[in-house]
Amino acid sequence: MTSTVHVHEHGHGHSHGHGAASAPASGLSLVARLRSLMPLLGEHRRLITVAYLAGVLHQLLLLASSGIGAYVVARAASGASLDQLTGWLITLGCLILPLVVLSIADSTYAHVAAFRALADTRAKVFAAFERLSPGYMLERRSGDLGSAAVSDVEQIELFFAHTLSPLAVASTVPVATTVALGWFHWSLACVLVPILILLASVPAWLRRQAELHGNELRDSLGRMSADSTDTFQGLRELVNFGAHAQRLGLLRTQSARLAKAKAAHGRRSGIEYAATDTIALLGILVVLVLGAWLVIEGELDRSLFPVAVVLAGMAMLPVLKVTEVARELSMVASSADRINTLLDAPAPVTDLVSRPPDGPIVPHVRFTDVTFAYRSDLSPAVREIDFEIRPGETVALVGRSGAGKSTCANLLLRFWDVTDGSVSVGGHDVRDFPQEDLRGLMTLVPQDTFLFNTSLRDNIRLGRADASDEEVETAARAAQAHEFITTLPNGYDTVAGELGALMSGGQRQRIAIARALLKDAPILVMDEAVSNLDAASEQAVTEAMDEARHGRTTLVIAHRLSTIRTADRIVVISEGRVAETGTHEELLALNGAYVELLASQLEGFIEDDAS
Structure with missing residues (x-):
């Protein structure tokens, strides 16, 4: 019996919901949820800072070149000579190279920082998988965990590469533009400011819907990924049992849910697009009308009129870019929630020491009054378990499914920590070893082998x-x-x-x-290691393992009589407690729990053996 089955039997098994990485119902604001991503930048903050500066300088120079270009056109249209325009044209020419260099620097440094941060984040996610295994993983779906490791991490690239730098630009360029328009005429600045504020506030209008849609979309993607993974891995069973139509129906349901979530996300995005485009055009129109009136009234130089209109349009662009990215930030926030939930999840066990005990470790395993429950609200899986495995000895744990056999193996490997009592190796509590050192002393041969x-x-x-x-x-x-x-x-x-x-x-x-x-390793743990072998293979492997067990401390979880009877001692677990201990012959003579177990599971082999 594998640990997965055992945990499931005790009410702590696989979750059939959306799984590990799904976003929690967070009461934090969108800004706070996105701010939680900043620590993931780590040492790459300098690159992002360079990208900020390059982006701001690029936009300011672009603003200046656009204004100069509009001024040159206006002067030329009004009859200015080439000599009068030469200085402005030279200035425009000098701005070309800095514009190119700054544009490349902005994009390059932002993306390099983002991709490096993503690589570091993936490493942290995989480290979290290792830190949380196996307990946390038993409750989660592998497809959804894969989504957290791949698509959620990819999603936050939008924040690092396409949000931070444009946000800095959007908070700088409109200010410079407003100052320039105010220098032309104070009224131009006065009409532009409220329009910019209105434009920037559009994402906030539908913020709640955006968060709901983002969470639903990420959740639907996670479910679809998990169900697709289950389907691919279970195709043989689906075909064998003729259940492919039923499974296809489930995938269609999930696909429809995903399509519905995407449609809702798209409708909201469409409304935001329409709102921002309308406000931006309205802003340009207002400046255009006001500028024309000022020219007619003699309050504004004719040559500055096209400059004012161009600058107004340029002021809108960075804000429009940020609002465009903001439409997807709810998705980014949901991915951030999923990633942070995984990174912040408490590990089932943690290292309590930094180095193993001094001196050689004798492979002597001892369970002393061990009690353990997988959760505080569940009954203990094992109670007051007490047995030992001496160096070089093979002990078989036997019992009905759910009796607690695999729990004992999990506690020895320190996949979980005991609730009461202790598990020791060489006279040292397993908690006195760093996990890496402890597991270096052991090898697990599971029932279900992953290749x-x-x-x-x-x-x-x-x-x-x-x-x-x-x-x-x-x-x-x-x-x-x-x-x-x-x-x-x-x-x-x-x-x-x-x-x-x-x-x-x-x-x-x-x-x-x-x-x-x-x-x-000096300690060998075998969880039904020969259960999948045919008779000939089992005989061959049993002979090999008899040789391999020589000099090793071996814990065997077994049901097959052929495996059980080769053990030096047998520990019978019943309802989480040690019921009997002894050799095969001694337990047969007792005619107790061991005999009942063999009679029920091996169907008459006990009679053949006794005869």
Whole structure:
């Protein structure tokens, strides 16, 4: 029984909701949620600052060049000579190179900073996965976690590369433009300011709807990703049980929900587009009419009239750009919520020390009055568990599903910490080891083996990355895997397929055993390690594991009699407690819980064995 199944049986299993990275119902404002992304910039703040400065200078020079260009056109139209315009034309020519350089610098530095920040954020997300495994992951859907690691991180690029610098520009250029128009005539500045304020406030009008739509869209994308992943991974079962139509109906439902969320997001964006464009055109029109009236009244020089209209339009552009980006910021905020939820999630266990105990560690495992509950609102999965595994000894944990066997293995590996009591290795509480050092002492061979979509050689080498090809082959031979590997077209270079799909269950299990043998840790934990093997393979692997267990402290979680009876001692777990302890023969003689377990699970094998 795997830990996933056990946890599920105790009410702490997989969530069928949107999963880990879904945005919480946050009471924070959009600005506060976006501000939470700033720490992710880290050491790249300097690059963003350079981009800010380059962006502001570029827009100011663009503003100046546009104004000069409009002035030159107006003067030329009024009959000015070339000599009168030469100075202005030279100035325009001198502005070309700085405009190009600053434009490149703005875009380059902003994107470089953004992409580096995204790379750092992905590393933090993957580190969070490692820190939170396995407890946090058991409650989450892999497709949604993948969405957090990929699409949510990509989404925040919009904030780093396309929001921060334009925001700085939008808060600077309109001020400079207003000052320039005020210098032409005070009334031009007076009519432009409220229009700019009105234009900038458009995103706030539909802020609540934007946040709701952003959360719904990100949630729908996460659900769609998770359900699609489930479907791809379960295609064989869907076809086998004729459930593909039902599953397709679920995907259609999720697709319809996603389409509805996108449509709502699009409608709101359309309203914002219409509102901002209308206000911007209204602003230009107002300046145009007022400027024309001032010219007629003699209050404004004719040559400054086109300059005023151009400057008014230029003042709108940075604000329009920010409002355009702001339409998508609700999506960015939702992604920020999901990422921060993951990064801030408390780990099931944390290192309490920075170094392991001094001296050699004897592989002696001891459970002392161990009680553990997966959550405070659940009944304990195990109660007052007390047993030991002496160095070099093999102990089999047996019991019905949900009895607490895999929980004991999880506590030994310190995937969770005990509620009461202690688990010790070599006389030291497992909490007295850094997790990396503790797990370096152990190897887990699970019931469900995960193979990566890479070569079998690299899959085995997962047990020790620096192992030579000869060491990999030696481990494969000991795990009875070498023979079938060499019959494959590419031998050890054969790709296992996604989730090991190109391998049989028995082949995957022998690869897992080869990994364990290659790692060569002093403590071995086997969770139904031979359950997927046929009789011939089981016999071969059992012989190999008998040899591999020599000199190792081994904890075996087993149901098969062939595995159980080879253990030095057997611990029977019943309803989370130790019911009996002894050898196979001793427990048969007791005619108690062990015999009842064999009678119910092995269907008569006990009678054959006794005879």
